[in-house]
Amino acid sequence: MRTVKLDLGPDSYDIVIGRGLLAQVERMTALLPQKRAAIVTNTTVAALYLAPLQKALEAAGVQIIPIVLPDGEQYKTWETLNLIFDGLLTARAERKTTLIALGGGVVGDMTGFAAAVYQRGVPFIQIPTTLLAQVDSSVGGKTAINHPLGKNMIGSFYQPQLVLADLASLDTLPDREYSAGLAEVIKYGLIDDLPFLEWLEANIERLMGRDTDALAYAVERSCQNKARIVGEDEKEHGVRALLNLGHTFGHAIETGLGYGAWLHGEAVAAGMVLAARASYELGQITDADLARIIKLLDAAGLPTMAPALGYERYAALMAQDKKVDAGQIKFIIMRKLGESYMGTLSPEVIAAALQAGCSDDAAASRVA
Amino acid sequence: MRTVKLDLGPDSYDIVIGRGLLAQVERMTALLPQKRAAIVTNTTVAALYLAPLQKALEAAGVQIIPIVLPDGEQYKTWETLNLIFDGLLTARAERKTTLIALGGGVVGDMTGFAAAVYQRGVPFIQIPTTLLAQVDSSVGGKTAINHPLGKNMIGSFYQPQLVLADLASLDTLPDREYSAGLAEVIKYGLIDDLPFLEWLEANIERLMGRDTDALAYAVERSCQNKARIVGEDEKEHGVRALLNLGHTFGHAIETGLGYGAWLHGEAVAAGMVLAARASYELGQITDADLARIIKLLDAAGLPTMAPALGYERYAALMAQDKKVDAGQIKFIIMRKLGESYMGTLSPEVIAAALQAGCSDDAAASRVA
Structure with missing residues (x-):
C-alpha cells in the first residue's frame, strides 16, 4: 500500500493506492461526519463493485443511498447531474451526507461537481475504478460537466477528503480504457x-x-x-x-x-x-x-x-x-x-x- | 457615499452604497482583468438600466456581452442558468471575462452561481437594484438556483469582487418589492x-x-x-x-x-x-x-x-x-x-x- 499526500493546507488529503482497498472501509468511515453516504456510480461499475462496497459500509453502520447513472461520456451532462440531485433530495440527503464517487472519470467529475454544489457543498470521497481516473481525474479537485458548446465548461475546483485507488478494480477494465489511462x-x-x-x-x-x-x-x-x-x-x-x-x-x-x-x-x-x-x-x-x-x-x-x-x-x-x-x-x-x-x-x-x-x-x- | 468592507482575507471586497453609482463605472473598470464583461439582467431591469450601464462601460472601452433573462423567481432554474452559459459560450467569454449581475436577488443568485461554475469560476460584480438584494442577497457570496424539490438547493459560496448598491435604482421599485426588502x-x-x-x-x-x-x-x-x-x-x-x-x-x-x-x-x-x-x-x-x-x-x-x-x-x-x-x-x-x-x-x-x-x-x- 502506498500513500501520496496532496498538500493544500486545510483541504489536504491522502491518495491511497493498493489492491483490495474497497473492502477496507474504515479509511472512509473515519471521515464521515454522519453515518450516511450516497454512493454514485454507473451501470457498468455498479454491476461489479456497488454491492460489495455498499455491504461493507452498511456492515460498519453506514446508511447508503445508491445512485446509479448511465455509463458514458455522452451522459456527462446537466440532465444526468440532475439524477444525482433527484436521488439526494428524494432521500433527504443533508449537508453532512458524504458523496462517494465509485467509477471512472465521468462519474468522478460529475459526483465531485454534485458535491460542490449540492446545498452549496457536501463532503466527498473519490474511489476511481479506471486507470485514467486513478492517475488523473480523481486527483486535484477539478470537477465538471460538459456543455453542448464545450467540454468541462461548467464545474468547480472542489477537493475530495480522500482518494482510494484500488488497483484490483483495474482487473476488469477493458483494454481500450486501460490504454486510455x-x-x-x-x-x-x-x-x-x-x-x-x-x-x-x-x-x-x-x-x-x-x-x-x-x-x-x-x-x-x-x-x-x-x-x-x-x-x-x-x-x-x-x-x-x-x-x-x-x-x-x-x-x-x-x-x-x-x-x-x-x-x-x-x-x-x-x-x-x-x-x-x-x-x-x-x-x-x-x-x-x-x-x-x-x-x-x-x-x-x-x-x-x-x-x-x-x-x-x-x-x-x-x-x-x-x-x-x-x-x-x-x-x-x-x-x-x-x-x-x-x-x-x-x-x-x-x-x-x-x-x-x-x-x-x-x-x-x-x-x- | 458609504462603504462597508466585507473582510474575508483574500476574498475581501467593498460594498459601496449611494445614489448614482451606476454611472460611475471607474469603480468597476479598475477591477476588470480584461476589457470585457457580460451584464446579466432581466427583462424588467434591462428596460430601465441596461442601456445606460452598457453605454457607460463601452465608453470606458469595455466590450459588453448583454444577457437578458426572463423576470421572476419561477425562472431561478437550471434552464434559465443555461441561458447565461449559452450567452457566454456563444460570445466566447473567457476565464477573465467578468460577470456583472444587474438586478434583484434572483438575477444576483443566478449570475453569482454562473460565475462560480462557468469554466470553474470567473470574476463577478454585483449591482443589486432591489432593496432586498442591496441589504441581503448580493452581500456574502451565497449563490444558488432552485430545484423542483427545494429552494436554493444547488449553489455555491462565491464572493463578488465588488457590490454597488445604487439607491437611485430603488426609485423604480414597486411598493410590494420595496416592502419585501x-x-x-x-x-x-x-x-x-x-x-x-x-x-x-x-x-x-x-x-x-x-x-x-x-x-x-x-x-x-x-x-x-x-x-x-x-x-x-x-x-x-x-x-x-x-x-x-x-x-x-x-x-x-x-x-x-x-x-x-x-x-x-x-x-x-x-x-x-x-x-x-x-x-x-x-x-x-x-x-x-x-x-x-x-x-x-x-x-x-x-x-x-x-x-x-x-x-x-x-x-x-x-x-x-x-x-x-x-x-x-x-x-x-x-x-x-x-x-x-x-x-x-x-x-x-x-x-x-x-x-x-x-x-x-x-x-x-x-x-x-
Missing part, C-alpha cells in the same frame, strides 16, 4: 519527468501485461507528479496548466468527433503527438524525440494520428477552450523531451502539425 | 441589533416614504450587520445561520404556495412572525414583544399571517431545508427581543405557532 501516465513523463518517461519506455510491456508492481509504481509516480503540480497551483493560475499537455488538441478531437466516439485518453494521446509535432516544427525537439513519443504511445495501444477535421474546424474548436486568454489560445509545448511549458503557436505551426499528424483513417480506427 | 432589514434588528430595531420602529414612516437619508442609513446598517456575521463565518458553519431567521418557515411558505406567489421577503416576514410565536410559546419573548414585531412588519407593508398549509405540509416542507442535521430541523429562535440563536423546536411548539400564526385568507392576500 496510460496516455495520462505518459503525459507526466512528457511534462517534466524524463526519468519516469524513460522508465515507461523500459516497462511498457510489463504495464501492458498489467503487472501489479509496475502498475502500483506507475500510479504512485503519476499521483506524486500531479500532487506536486496541484499543490503548487490549486486553481490553475500557472504551472497547473501544464497538466493540459495534449488537451487543447485533444478536446477539439473529442468535441469534433462527438463526445464518446474516442475516449478522453485516446484524444489526449493524439493531441500530445500534435503538440510534439508543433514542438518539432519549432525546432525544440528532434525527429528522434518525436519518434520515441510516438513509439511509446503506440506500444501503449493508443492512437498517434489525429482525425482529419481540417484546420478551420480545429481552430474553431480550440478557440472555445478554457485556456484562451484575450483571444490567444494557450498550448502546452515541449521545450525538449521531458520538459514542457505554456505558450502560443502561430497558425502556420498549428497547420503544419495538423498536416503531418492527421489522417483520414484515424477517426474510424477507434470505433469499437 | 424591508423584511430583511427588520431581520437584522431581530437577530442581534436591538438599537437598530428601535431605530426602525421610530423611522418606519420615513423609510416607507423612501427618504434618501433614512434609506442610506438602513442599507448601510444592514450591510454592516451582514458583513460582520459573514466575516465571522463565511460558509455557514455557525453564526451565519442566524441570517436564516424566518427562513425555515419562509421557504416552506414559498415552496408550499409555489415559487413566485409570494415574494421571498413576504414569506420571510410571515416566517419571522412564526419564529416569534414559537419563541413566545417557549416563554422567551412577551406578548408585548410579539405585538411590536407584528406592528413593525405591518407598518412596513408586510404579511404577518402565514398561509394555512396545515401542520403536516409545513413539517414535510421544512424537513427538506438545508439546515437539517441528522433529521433535526434547525430553527432560528428569539432568546429575547433583538437576540436570536439556533436551536430545535418540538412538534408541539411548531403546531402552536402555526395554529396562532396561519390564516385561510393569508395566501390570497398577496396575489397581485
Whole structure:
C-alpha cells in the first residue's frame, strides 16, 4: 500500500493506492461526519463493485443511498447531474451526507461537481475504478460537466477528503480504457519527468501485461507528479496548466468527433503527438524525440494520428477552450523531451502539425 | 457615499452604497482583468438600466456581452442558468471575462452561481437594484438556483469582487418589492441589533416614504450587520445561520404556495412572525414583544399571517431545508427581543405557532 499526500493546507488529503482497498472501509468511515453516504456510480461499475462496497459500509453502520447513472461520456451532462440531485433530495440527503464517487472519470467529475454544489457543498470521497481516473481525474479537485458548446465548461475546483485507488478494480477494465489511462501516465513523463518517461519506455510491456508492481509504481509516480503540480497551483493560475499537455488538441478531437466516439485518453494521446509535432516544427525537439513519443504511445495501444477535421474546424474548436486568454489560445509545448511549458503557436505551426499528424483513417480506427 | 468592507482575507471586497453609482463605472473598470464583461439582467431591469450601464462601460472601452433573462423567481432554474452559459459560450467569454449581475436577488443568485461554475469560476460584480438584494442577497457570496424539490438547493459560496448598491435604482421599485426588502432589514434588528430595531420602529414612516437619508442609513446598517456575521463565518458553519431567521418557515411558505406567489421577503416576514410565536410559546419573548414585531412588519407593508398549509405540509416542507442535521430541523429562535440563536423546536411548539400564526385568507392576500 502506498500513500501520496496532496498538500493544500486545510483541504489536504491522502491518495491511497493498493489492491483490495474497497473492502477496507474504515479509511472512509473515519471521515464521515454522519453515518450516511450516497454512493454514485454507473451501470457498468455498479454491476461489479456497488454491492460489495455498499455491504461493507452498511456492515460498519453506514446508511447508503445508491445512485446509479448511465455509463458514458455522452451522459456527462446537466440532465444526468440532475439524477444525482433527484436521488439526494428524494432521500433527504443533508449537508453532512458524504458523496462517494465509485467509477471512472465521468462519474468522478460529475459526483465531485454534485458535491460542490449540492446545498452549496457536501463532503466527498473519490474511489476511481479506471486507470485514467486513478492517475488523473480523481486527483486535484477539478470537477465538471460538459456543455453542448464545450467540454468541462461548467464545474468547480472542489477537493475530495480522500482518494482510494484500488488497483484490483483495474482487473476488469477493458483494454481500450486501460490504454486510455496510460496516455495520462505518459503525459507526466512528457511534462517534466524524463526519468519516469524513460522508465515507461523500459516497462511498457510489463504495464501492458498489467503487472501489479509496475502498475502500483506507475500510479504512485503519476499521483506524486500531479500532487506536486496541484499543490503548487490549486486553481490553475500557472504551472497547473501544464497538466493540459495534449488537451487543447485533444478536446477539439473529442468535441469534433462527438463526445464518446474516442475516449478522453485516446484524444489526449493524439493531441500530445500534435503538440510534439508543433514542438518539432519549432525546432525544440528532434525527429528522434518525436519518434520515441510516438513509439511509446503506440506500444501503449493508443492512437498517434489525429482525425482529419481540417484546420478551420480545429481552430474553431480550440478557440472555445478554457485556456484562451484575450483571444490567444494557450498550448502546452515541449521545450525538449521531458520538459514542457505554456505558450502560443502561430497558425502556420498549428497547420503544419495538423498536416503531418492527421489522417483520414484515424477517426474510424477507434470505433469499437 | 458609504462603504462597508466585507473582510474575508483574500476574498475581501467593498460594498459601496449611494445614489448614482451606476454611472460611475471607474469603480468597476479598475477591477476588470480584461476589457470585457457580460451584464446579466432581466427583462424588467434591462428596460430601465441596461442601456445606460452598457453605454457607460463601452465608453470606458469595455466590450459588453448583454444577457437578458426572463423576470421572476419561477425562472431561478437550471434552464434559465443555461441561458447565461449559452450567452457566454456563444460570445466566447473567457476565464477573465467578468460577470456583472444587474438586478434583484434572483438575477444576483443566478449570475453569482454562473460565475462560480462557468469554466470553474470567473470574476463577478454585483449591482443589486432591489432593496432586498442591496441589504441581503448580493452581500456574502451565497449563490444558488432552485430545484423542483427545494429552494436554493444547488449553489455555491462565491464572493463578488465588488457590490454597488445604487439607491437611485430603488426609485423604480414597486411598493410590494420595496416592502419585501424591508423584511430583511427588520431581520437584522431581530437577530442581534436591538438599537437598530428601535431605530426602525421610530423611522418606519420615513423609510416607507423612501427618504434618501433614512434609506442610506438602513442599507448601510444592514450591510454592516451582514458583513460582520459573514466575516465571522463565511460558509455557514455557525453564526451565519442566524441570517436564516424566518427562513425555515419562509421557504416552506414559498415552496408550499409555489415559487413566485409570494415574494421571498413576504414569506420571510410571515416566517419571522412564526419564529416569534414559537419563541413566545417557549416563554422567551412577551406578548408585548410579539405585538411590536407584528406592528413593525405591518407598518412596513408586510404579511404577518402565514398561509394555512396545515401542520403536516409545513413539517414535510421544512424537513427538506438545508439546515437539517441528522433529521433535526434547525430553527432560528428569539432568546429575547433583538437576540436570536439556533436551536430545535418540538412538534408541539411548531403546531402552536402555526395554529396562532396561519390564516385561510393569508395566501390570497398577496396575489397581485
